[in-house]
Amino acid sequence: MPVSNKLSIALAQINPIVGDVSGNIKRILTARTQAISADLVLVPELALSGYPPEDLILKDAFLDIISKAINTLALATYNDRGSALIVGTPWRIKERRYNVALLLDNGQITSIVFKHYLPNYGVFDEARIFTSGPKPKPVLFRGFYLGLMLCEDMWHKDIATTLYRDGAEILIALNSSPFELDKLKNRHKHASNRVRETGLPIIYLNQICGQDDLVFDGASFILNNSGQLIHQLPSWKESVVITKWTRNKSKALSCTSNKLTPQPNRLEGIYQALMLGLRDYVTKNHFNGVLIGLSGGVDSALSTAIAVDALGSNQVWCIMMPSPYTSHESLNDAKIISKLCNVRLDNISINPAMNAFGCMLKNVFSNKSTINSITKENIQARARGISLMAISNEFEYMVLATGNKSELSVGYSTLYGDMCGGYSVLKDIYKTTVFDMARWRNTYHPLGALGPKGAVMPESVISKSPSAELKSNQKDQDTLPSYNQLDSILHCFIEHDMGPNEVIAIGYDAMMVRSIFQMLCKSEYKRRQAPLGVKITNRAFGRDRRYPSVNGFINTD
Numbered sequence: 001m002p003v004s005n006k007l008s009i010a011l012a013q014i015n016p017i018v019g020d021v022s023g024n025i026k027r028i029l030t031a032r033t034q035a036i037s038a039d040l041v042l043v044p045e046l047a048l049s050g051y052p053p054e055d056l057i058l059k060d061a062f063l064d065i066i067s068k069a070i071n072t073l074a075l076a077t078y079n080d081r082g083s084a085l086i087v088g089t090p091w092r093i094k095e096r097r098y099n100v101a102l103l104l105d106n107g108q109i110t111s112i113v114f115k116h117y118l119p120n121y122g123v124f125d126e127a128r129i130f131t132s133g134p135k136p137k138p139v140l141f142r143g144f145y146l147g148l149m150l151c152e153d154m155w156h157k158d159i160a161t162t163l164y165r166d167g168a169e170i171l172i173a174l175n176s177s178p179f180e181l182d183k184l185k186n187r188h189k190h191a192s193n194r195v196r197e198t199g200l201p202i203i204y205l206n207q208i209c210g211q212d213d214l215v216f217d218g219a220s221f222i223l224n225n226s227g228q229l230i231h232q233l234p235s236w237k238e239s240v241v242i243t244k245w246t247r248n249k250s251k252a253l254s255c256t257s258n259k260l261t262p263q264p265n266r267l268e269g270i271y272q273a274l275m276l277g278l279r280d281y282v283t284k285n286h287f288n289g290v291l292i293g294l295s296g297g298v299d300s301a302l303s304t305a306i307a308v309d310a311l312g313s314n315q316v317w318c319i320m321m322p323s324p325y326t327s328h329e330s331l332n333d334a335k336i337i338s339k340l341c342n343v344r345l346d347n348i349s350i351n352p353a354m355n356a357f358g359c360m361l362k363n364v365f366s367n368k369s370t371i372n373s374i375t376k377e378n379i380q381a382r383a384r385g386i387s388l389m390a391i392s393n394e395f396e397y398m399v400l401a402t403g404n405k406s407e408l409s410v411g412y413s414t415l416y417g418d419m420c421g422g423y424s425v426l427k428d429i430y431k432t433t434v435f436d437m438a439r440w441r442n443t444y445h446p447l448g449a450l451g452p453k454g455a456v457m458p459e460s461v462i463s464k465s466p467s468a469e470l471k472s473n474q475k476d477q478d479t480l481p482s483y484n485q486l487d488s489i490l491h492c493f494i495e496h497d498m499g500p501n502e503v504i505a506i507g508y509d510a511m512m513v514r515s516i517f518q519m520l521c522k523s524e525y526k527r528r529q530a531p532l533g534v535k536i537t538n539r540a541f542g543r544d545r546r547y548p549s550v551n552g553f554i555n556t557d
Contacts, residue, residue: 010035018050051176078107210280277534289315296330309449377470381417411523427533
């Protein structure tokens with residue numbers, strides 16, 4: 001018989017760093033200290049190693065460190081006789097590597113729960129590095145039977161129903177679930193299905209962090225045994241919350257701690273994702289700050305605002321690099337942006353570099369009657385890239401690329417030019433969304449932002465016709481359709497994997513659709529060389545969408 005019908009469970013929504021095992025121990029123990037009155041503290045999937053650990057899991061030396069770290073955490077539960085821990089971690093058994101949750105109590109590992117379903121789609125490659133474990137059984141903890149699941153296992157009906165049939169009184173899902181648009185609704189849906197199938201309440205715990213191109217939004221929650229949302233933790237913020245549970249006469253567990261934290265709307269969610277992704281990438285890699293080529297256009301303006309909000313104005317350095325084709329309006333807009341965002345702005349003309357390249361290449365080009373316009377335009381973009389990288393090398397500021405998903409999709413970008421950078425905050429953001437976010441940020445100050453309240457760019461930056469300003473009177477729409485049309489068509493091709501005829505059937509012009517499809521296919525080699533950037537859609541360029549650069553199948557039917 002249980003000693004008590006009451007149980008307190010703490011949800012530790014923390015920000016681990018991949019590979020930083022000693023740091024992650026401290027983060028877990030700090031969360032435990034904050035919740036020391038709880039009977040049990042939960043931390044997310046693979047919190048000890050950080051997620052995704054990728055090929056670190058294949059290193060025996062890394063797993064040796066993990067094993068010692070678990071001993072340290074277990075000892076903590078013995079020394080003060082306080083909260084027990086359920087820790088997500090990689091675990092090696094007879095040379096096989098598993099994704100597990102360990103229950104640590106009274107100084108020892110009292111239970112091991114294995115992840116059964118290993119995702120192997122989209123950004124996930126777990127089947128490559130882990131061995132599938134047996135389906136979990138309920139874990140007995142101080143008189144309560146806990147049904148532990150690890151991330152993907154919650155998305156499959158049979159795991160939860162098996163736990164219920166074997167006597168689980170509550171479902172607990174430890175996750176490292178990356179953010180993408182509308183993902184929280186999907187998590188709620190799957191969790192609600194598990195509750196409906198079992199009649200058990202569920203705790204869904206997720207981590208909060210940026211890791212390379214992935215961001216994890218937290219947004220942990222609890223559903224009661226009717227499937228009602230009764231506790232919602234914040235998105236985009238570390239949080240440690242103690243919840244109280246009571247077993248009634250019919251042996252059903254109910255949570256008496258109810259709090260619903262409001263969740264951000266669509267644009268704020270995207271903006272918070274970009275802030276966190278950039279902040280964690282810069283700080284965890286120990287850069288002094290970011291360096292931005294500020295052109296006076298909307299992409300570089302929004303990138304500057306996000307960087308200032310994420311890092312603070314003292315860690316953002318902007319460089320204006322005018323050419324003979326740079327308009328007075330762009331020069332003026334760049335100055336206004338720098339003042340509104342309170343960032344350093346230096347002006348470095350690329351005219352000398354253009355002249356130098358003209359002299360260097362004169363003999364090689366001497367037999368040509370005219371030099372291709374694209375060649376001249378790319379020389380300008382690359383002169384800017386060289387300048388930014390030189391400053392980056394000297395001052396250890398990371399160059400932040402400012403291109404967007406629309407441009408990257410169709411190759412409207414220059415390798416070793418405007419594609420230079422260690423990170424690309426707008427990489428998965430379509431141009432139309434860039435405009436929406438710029439307008440939104442001018443009227444709203446994001447939660448936790450370090451930048452100024454009020455406008456961060458003049459309205460002229462948003463309203464003027466987009467232009468790369470690499471030749472006289474140039475406009476993006478000289479080469480591309482309107483961004484409204486372009487983005488809608490690209491969304492069909494990329495997010496929905498439609499073919500040209502399917503898109504034409506919707507009502508788009510056939511010649512335009514086929515032209516965009518050709519540009520999309522032929523630009524894969526550029527995307528392979530693009531910097532990392534924050535993933536916010538379900539088909540971001542990179543691990544989500546893997547197409548060969550050498551591709552004889554460019555199907556326009």
